[in-house]
Amino acid sequence: MSRYAAPGLAGLKAYIAEGDFGPGDRLPPERVLTETLGMKRATLRRALDVLEQQGVIWRHVGKGTFLSEAADDALRNGKAEPAANNTVPFPGNINDIARQLSPVKMVRARLCLEPAIAREAAINASAAAVGRIEEAVRGCEEAEDWAGYEAWDDELHQAIAEATDNPLLVSLFLQVNNQRRGVANRNVVRATERPPRTHTSFVEHRTIASAIAAHDHTWAHDAMRRHIGSVSARLFGEI
Known part of the structure; x- marks a missing residue:
């Protein structure tokens, strides 16, 4: 090793x-x-x-x-000032922002951004990008524990962002996703050691991937919005 x-x-x-x-x-x-x-x-x-x-x-x-x-x-x-023309300036310490976010505010931010990203992915995704999305969908389904699932879930949502072929959208996604994980780590308690085979997100992930592969931007947008709403309702009881 x-x-x-x-x-x-x-x-x-x-x-x-x-x-x-x-x-x-x-x-x-x-x-x-x-x-x-x-x-x-x-x-x-x-x-x-x-x-x-x-x-x-x-x-x-x-x-x-x-x-x-x-x-x-x-x-x-462990940190640096953003370099000109290379990175997007970040508004404050990311850990401080995560501590200020309630689950509802985090979900609202995701609802503003990620359905639009899925829409752009459906418009612009290459065959290779679709392949990465589908690989991550399978990774989520085959994960042996929640940590593995969450790693593949991050991979999936990042692959969708990268499928837009828009570096600004990718950067915005990464910032929001970092907050998402911070909020989830503080608020989510898992009742099982691994996702059940009937985990709702599995079907939702496949629907999103199918919409992007079909280049159906309306379907992709709506499928991502339903997915985020479903996850929020399941984990936090509200949207």
């Missing part, structure tokens, strides 16, 4: 810090990173999400992942 393998974020940071990378350099593709670091792609993507929020990296859809101009400081301090 790679010495970088666990934990994922620490391993990725060590790989970058010890590698021959400078500001503006492109990191290897995800496929290469997963093999080098010895971690699953879902774990790698969650680590990359954190590094993007900290200002260590920035991502350009279709071109790759790059180190920011402030990467060295960010790796030492």
Whole structure:
């Protein structure tokens, strides 16, 4: 097993810090990173999400992942000022924002953004993007525990955002999704060790994926809106 393998974020940071990378350099593709670091792609993507929020990296859809101009400081301090033209300025500390959000406010934010993202994904998704979405749908269904399910669920929603081929929408999604996980971790208690085979989200995920694959933007928008509403009602009892 790679010495970088666990934990994922620490391993990725060590790989970058010890590698021959400078500001503006492109990191290897995800496929290469997963093999080098010895971690699953879902774990790698969650680590990359954190590094993007900290200002260590920035991502350009279709071109790759790059180190920011402030990467060295960010790796030492855990955060950095956004580099011009590379990252979207973030309004305050992300952990502070998560603590201020109620489940209802978090869901309302998702309802504003994610159905629109699904709509754009249906319009713009390539065959490869649809394949990544369908892979994540299967990953959710085959997860052996809730942690695995949540990792694949993150992968699914990020794959949908990336299918828009719009880096601004991807960046907005990543910020909202980070908040979503923070709120869920504080408020959600699981009654079982793993998702039941009849888990409602499985069917909802497949519906969303089918709509995007069919390039039916209205169906995709409405399916995502129903999915978010269903999850909210199930977890929090309200929308």
